[in-house]
Structures are given as structure tokens and as C-alpha cells.
Amino acid sequence: HGHGNLQLAGMDAMTTNAKGPLAGIKVLDVTANLAGPAASMHLADLGADVIKVEKPVLGDDTRRFGEEYKGESSSFMMINRNKRGLAIDLKHEDGKAIFRRLVRDVDVLVENFLKDTMNRLGLGYEALREINPGLIYCGISGFGRTGPYSHLGGVDLIAQGMSGLMSITGMDADSVPLKTGAPICDVMTGMFGAMGVTAALYHRKVTGEGQFVDTSLFESGIAATFHQSSQYVGSGEAPVARGNVHPLNGPYEVFQTKDGWMTVAAGNDQRWARLARMLGIEQYIDDPRFATSVDRMANLDQVREILTPLFLKKTRAAWMELLEEAGVPAGPILDTGEMHNDPQARHRNMIVEVEHSRAGKVDTLGPAIKLSKSPTSVRRAAPLLGEHSREVLAEFGYSAAEIDGYVAAGVIEVAEVPA
Secondary structure (H helix, E strand, O other), rough: OOOOHHHHHHHHHOOOOOOOOOOEEEEEEEEEEHHHHHHHHHHHHHOEEEEEEEEOOOOOOHHHHHEEOEEEEHHHHOOOEEEEEEEEOOHHHHHHHHHHHHHHHHHOEEEEEOOOOHHHHOOOOHHHHOOOOEEEEEEEOOOOOOOOOOOOOOOHHHHHHHOOOOOOOOOOOOOOOOOOOOEEEEHHHHHHHHHHHHHHHHHHHOOOHHHHHHHHHHHHHHHOHHHHHHHHHOOOOOOOOOOOOOOOOOOEEEEEEEEEEEEEEEEHHHHHHHHHHHHHOOOEEEOOOOOOHHHHHHHHHHHHHHHHHHHHOOOHHHHHHHHHHHHHEEOOOOOHHHHHHHHHHOOOEEEEEEEEEOOEEEEEEEEOOOOOOOOOOOOOOOHHHHHHHHHHHOOOOHHHHHHHHHHHHOOOOOOOOOO
């Protein structure tokens, strides 16, 4: 590849079964929708053996969400890469017995049911730590497992609203509160869940103790308010929506060019001077209305009036070259299709092809973490419902005859994998 050893390590990791840092760790993933499956997917990308446990017949609700790709839910496939699939009825006594048998020999369990669901099944943390004291049990929820809202279900939209994020997203103070296009609370909760589990694995390595890991959509949304919370703490005033501008300095926003939109981040004084020189408007560098960040923030509309007609004169590509030369950070605004074909996204293995048992070759996202010694990898596509039921139960000591009996009784389901 000619990009040095680090790049080679990263590239090869995507195509070989390189051992990630969590190789040898077994995870039971009893989650659905997005935040929970994302948490276990990050663990799988890091090398863990993740067994996705679903209910027979229906499976994870996400199997019925969104676009279909060759008869399979692209939503399900995107968030469940690198996992094996086991379909088991946890309401059936035999199903519970099988589950407890699995728990004995795994390291981690991730679930995102309502607060008391697993307890009612007899499979809550207190019951399972009796079987496996080293178990790391990650509970992902709307609001956390303690406190006045802990009994409530939560979804990304509600968390974005209650964490303050929607009050600061939108074009101005009078616009309708707006959620982010990506379900940011779900996405971050998946990350915090995986981070909590890896920290707990380290704690267990040192002390031998398992523990309960508790994170939520609400808390993830609050964690994203660094800027706005600092403004509130500093001024006592709750900040309002400011559109695409930075809350503290500018110009840091979007401008239209000859062939589409782009972002320009020239917020500090040095970058403002570079931008003005590049655009041939040096007279504004020391203009008292624009000389410092504070001045520009007070007169941002005037800054925008000066810059808007100038950016319309060239294409995004032409501006990118000039801005890079001037040392001003900038970028084109890409749609998802353009991003999927972007050379940097491809080079960094953020878009990778996997072989799905039913849909064939399909693109999925790659891991955002690159490790030079124990690389992350995409090793398999998302499983069919019950695709690995036989394989997993055999690994945990069940005979072929026992497995056949469970299939016949409807305790587990086995997918028919096309030849």
C-alpha cells in the first residue's frame, strides 16, 4: 500500500482475522433497536465474541425497520455486524435454563429492557452474579436504573428533548426545537456502554470482581452539552439555538458556493486574518467591528453579509484548495452517498464490504477506532435470526440430540441458511 506499517496494519486488519484487544471475551447481547446493539457491536469490533440473543419468530424489532436490501433489513444489518445469532425463548423454563448455562461461561451481558423486565424473568443482575460473580452486566436504559425517572421507557427523541439538546438545535431562538438528524443519544449511549464495559473488564482483571454498568440516553444527551452547560454556568442564562454558528467564536458556519454548500471554521483571530487575506478583504482584519472573536460574535450578521457573495464565486473544490493553502479549516457538505464514496472514508475503512448469508455482498460501516497492535476488524455480516443457534449451544456443551429437542419444542429457533 505504500502508507507505512501503521496503515498496512490497519488495512490488513479489515481483511484478516486479526485478534482485537477483546479477543477471547464472550458477550451475551440481549438488546434491541439501536443503543444496546451499538454497545455490543463496538465490543465485537474490538474482537469480542458477541452472541446476539433474540426471541424466536420475530427477533429484534429492527429486523422490520427501514429500507430492505435483498429482503433483509439494512437497519438491522448495519448495527449488528460481527455478531453470531442465537434465537431462544426466555419465557420458556428450558430457555431460561439454557440462558443461565450460557451466563456461567461468558464475561459480559448487555441488555436494554425496561427496568424490571430481566428481574421478572429471574435473569436480573443479582440473580446472575450468583451463577457468575465475575459477570459484567451492562444495563442500557432511557434514564438510568435509579432515580425518579428510572421506571420510564426512553427513546432518542425524548432524551434529546430532556437533555437540553433540542433547545439549542435549530436556526434561532424562535425556531421549532429540532433533533439532530442522527439519533445522537442512541449513538453516544452505545459508545458509553462499550466504554463502561471495557473499564469494568480492566477492573475485573485487577480485582477479579464483576460489576453492574449503568448508562442511559438521558445522561448521554447531557454529556454532549459541554459548550452550552459552560455558557449557562458562566452567565446564568440558558443558551438558545444559533443555527450553524459556533456558540463562542466565528465565522464558523456554512456558506453556499457555486456548486453546493461547504463549512468554514475561521473562528479565532489568526484564522480570521488568514481568511480575510485569502479573500482580498484585508481592510476588515483590524476593523473594530471584527478585530476580535468577541467583536465578530457581536456583528456576525455583518460578517456573513461580507462573506456570502464572495463564496458564491467559486466551486467547493476550488475553495478547498485555497482554504487549505491559507491554513483555514474547511470542508464540503456531503450527502450520505457522497460520504460513502469519499476517498478518505474508503482509505480509513469506514465503508467495508461483508458477505451476508442471505443478501450476499453488502456494504457496512467500519470501526472508528484504529489500534496499531491489536486492530479492530469487521469479520462477519449481521446474523440471520437463529443462524448460529446450533453452533453456539454445541460450544456450550449441548449435544445434537438435545438441540434437536429444543428446536422441536420451540425453545430455540434455527435459521435455514441458503446453500
